[in-house]
Amino acid sequence: MATLSLPTSGTGTPRVLKSRAAGKLLLLALFAAVLAPWAATHWPGAAWPHALTVSLDKPLATASNWVIDNRDSHPLFLYFFGYVSNAVVLSVRAVYVTLLAAGWTGVTVLGALVAWRVAGVRLAAGTAIAFLACGALGMWVPTMQTLALMVVAVLASALVGAVLGLAAGLSDRLDRALRPVLDTMQVLPAFAYLLPVVLVFGIGVPAAVLATVVYAAPPMARLTALGLRGADPEVLEAVESLGATRRQRLLTARIPLARGELLLGLNQTIMMALSMAVIAAVIGAGGLGDRVYQALASVDVGQALAAGIPIVLLAIVLDRVTAAAGAGTGDTRTRAIGWPYALAVTAAVALAARLLGRLDWPTGWTLDIAAPVNHAVDWMTNHLYSGVPVIGGTADWAGHFTTWILDPVRGGLQWLPWWSVLLIVAALAWSIGTWRTALTAVLAMAAIGVLGVWGPALDTLSQVLAAVAVTLVLGLATGIAAARSERVERALRPVLDVFQTMPQFVYLIPVVALFGVGRAPAVAAAVVYALPAVVRITAQGLRQVDPAALESARSLGATGRQQLWQIQLPLARRSLLLAVNQGVVLVLAVVIIGGLVGGGALGYNVAFGLAQGDLATGLVAGAAIVCLGLMLDRVTQPTQRRTTKGA
């Protein structure tokens, strides 16, 4: 594709311009010189011209009302969505009842035995401790609610994803059709998925499960297709040369060879499902996410933390166990126990607990951390928020950040004429990618204007830009340090591992404790969320630089600084671009969620639409989020994209 991008510029560019990027920019400048004065005279003013907007409020409200009116009568709902909804409710209910019937002892023992079976003794102990901690924090029932929803959503996502992946892996045409869709779905913030589902299913468990499935199925589909396509061609040829039929080839070679990717896909699906299951609290998922949501709504950090810790523990346990299952290639050591044995032990323990009447978590065993945490937060509010000599308080920092960085960036963006914003988007996207990506980016940005949410979108964009800038400065510096020093890397690795597995929602808790509510905390949460991925990609990219090139530089007597600037950074350019891309995508996801803690802008519109039942506002904001995500991804997209993303 990259080589095909030139012909369009071949008409206007003189041959003296050797640099391709310069040629593109010159062409764009010519284009702008013609169109900008015309646009400026037709539609004066910086904001998106009102004449160019299309108000979707009325049709969307009509659609939404139609759905509400017809939900109980129209055949589409009666014979399709109704069944889907009922099936989801029934299966979640069934899993939930089963979990409760197993009691806390049964669930803990089963979890530990499964972990033991697939990942060894240490993770089994970790799993047991995590479950017990959930109980001890008084969150056993919400944990089981979240777990029940997760089990159903993960099974459905894995099934849907595997089927789509199988189709894309076996058919080139389907692969071409599905790949851009899956790629795009993976860069969209979770919040954008909520409203369309709510429109059809209303607020409740079915909507939550389906939103989770839609969000979590793409990685499974992508990795399944990747695994099937990535099989060693010589092995497949050897299998074919022995006269295998298509079916034999698929079952005995392609699927077993893709085992690693399949399990990685499952791992990512589980992590994304957890992330979404927590966020889906705002559309009625219940469980742990709901506790966090309610607590954050009343700025009760203690309660939020009590519900947040089980989420983090669940995330870490699920990630480690599934990752271990993927890494272990049938090692005999971990096969200490068989499945029937594990099930029998679980049943025996659950039965014993039931006979002893200890099915529910004992009330005396809970540890109330909410009160002491709130106490600590109060102390922090009183002592650290502001007025600390020399360094100032956290609220002061947040205030300064807002007035000195966020406000000027937002002001600047809103001061820029709308057409110049489009031009900047085009220039950025084209200089780094192809004319296709540039066109997509410009169209996405223009769509935001047409939807009539230009103002809030620029507000969101200003937060994203500020957060990305901070993330990149911190992340690249840390990444370089980690790449250059083994010790820093060893120290960072466990921290990054934990941070990369935590669901987005959880990051809101500490920032609210530290900075209160507002735009600055949303940006802070976004920075913390995106940082690990940026650090990791940067460090990996620098470490993967051809050692021969580095060695030759060293042999010529290059200093460490020269090696970094002249060898490592230029050769790791692709990874650095990828780090920027991932940073932008991850930051956007959390900035949007920041609407729940006072971030305002598009995220607030979605939350408002959900809370007030004003689906039109919410859907328009959701569509704008999709466009913004698409634009930001295309603007920062290196020509080749990587397959995985931190969940």
Place this chain on the structure above:
Amino acid sequence: MAFTVPTRKPPTTTEPVFSVSGLWKVFGPKPERIPADPELSTLEPADLRARTGCTAAVRDVSFDVRKGEVFVVMGLSGSGKSTLVRCLTRLIEPTAGTIAIDGEDVRAMDKGRLRELRRHRAAMVFQHFGLLPHRTVLDNVAYGLEIQGVGKSERRERAAEVVAKVGLEGMEQRRPGQLSGGQRQRVGLARALAVDPEVLLFDEPFSALDPLIRRDMQDEVVRLHREEGRTMVFITHDLTEALKLGDRIALMRDGRVVQLGTPEEIVGSPADDYVREFVRDVPREQVMTCRTAMRPAAADDTANGPAVSPQATVAEAIEAVARAGAPARVMDEGRCLGVVDHEQLLDVVAGVTTLTPAAAVDADDAPEAAPGKPRRANPPAPRTSPEDAAPTTPEAV
């Protein structure tokens, strides 16, 4: 399977196992027009690419593979040899030409028939082994039988026999990842042997191996061929390997066969400068036979001097002549065919001989060139086994 045949079985008949004629494989848009168009088909590769965007990997290749012989296709990378061998079982679909196995048209086969061909009649050994990493050695070897639908216990039993035959006893339960390169290729070889195919196809099987391991594996192939007499098509880019293993060699360049003949013909009378350049550094005395080097016997030569067989290499004759201090007689079934003395032998070593017309006949017309092929064991290896020394008559030693 006759495992116990002590000496190398000469090809019993001249009937071809594979018969290939006018074979083309063209990659690119609308490939079928290239072979059909006499103007396009004669273009040089670069011109063809510039004009049509197509690459002809195999260009108008014809040859027969006779039953029981080792047919080597040799060429540098990009010469089309790997494509050629894949065309034989249609792992790559040929563009034009005919391929017949035992007289049956391979290109006309339907899917089921083609599968039968791949399952039972031709098995392939790959450069990078192509093993299934999630299976044990035994199950990898049994894989071909599993594909055929052979029951578990029977295929494991048969696989175990073949595993033992290639010298991997005790490693049945390992996985390919735990084996060395040479061992992995033994598994690949065993997998191909397990289905008891009529023809073994080798696609540069040893080029990914270390030199010493490679020599072991070559000896293994020589041993297997001697024991079983199975027809083999062997692709290689290594001239030494080709000369060591091949009964006949087809030398490829840019998709064409530039010369087809016995190793002796390739080395002794290169068809063009390309082949001459190719074989320049070959130790000729290890390849050329006395039949080629001899002169007609004069009246005074008949009685004295050591006797050598016509298939003995010049190197062996040199040794015999040097020991006896007299010209050697080339004896075939008690008949004296000719004489080699210092002059002829030195000519061969110096490379100044041209083949006599009698020996320069085209290989296709001279089936007797193949039987009893001299054992040109690889030059550095000492001859230890009795079979290797057999062509030399006792009095020569």
